Amino acid sequence: MTAVPAAPIEAAEVEFAPYGDYQSDCPARMGVDLFGNSWLPVIVYMLRDGPMRPVDLRVAIGGISQKMLTQTLRRMERMTLVERRRYAEAPPRVEYELTTAGRDLLIPIYALGEWVDRHGAAVRAGLVGVDDDG
Template identity: 75%
Template sequence: MTTAAQFPPYGDFEADCPARMAVDLFANSWLPVVVYLLRDGPQRHSELLAGAGGISQKMLTQTLRRMERMTLVRRRRYAEAPPRVEYELTEVGRDLLVPIHALGAWVERHGPAVTAAMYGEPLG
């Protein structure tokens, strides 16, 4: 069992509450996907697009820009013709893999029960 993080007292999800930032990070459904795709090292936009399955080019660009502003990814542009751009996780972004892996483990344990409850299917 994990212990809850200890934060200074805040009102229920006030704007500066750290829990609100965490919820916001995972509310963007593509952000954790892109972080996970970048776990093994830098990738180009086209590689991320192919790996994400279902994300539009526009949404990937918006997600990467947002992640860059949040210091989760670093954009590296190479002076080549044609120009080559790669994205890689920063230390902050790599650290986000910890809760992503924890969430994945939770889904492994409880996903079948949640799916059964949502769709009215009997368990195993």
């Protein structure tokens, strides 16, 4: 059976107020910066089904240190992407849950996943034998 190529995804074009190229307050740059932190989209994706405790997040993600997880969750909390809930129990229990803004980040994450599904093999094949220095 021959694979049928997927139809291109049509994304709505967004009009921004005029900014200089890559100025720090440019909304597009903020979006790129969010994905520049390699763990942030992973954590958003892992929280897609509801709140999780940090220990469960770390196990589910794999490969992330406790320090990096804590730093990223704190950053995400400051950015209002996650909400931290502390329960008055012994021992204390903490959970993180996506806010509306965090849930909305799933849209580009899913779109990126679709792109990787369509083009990832070709990109990986092009990287074979390429060193990190370019």
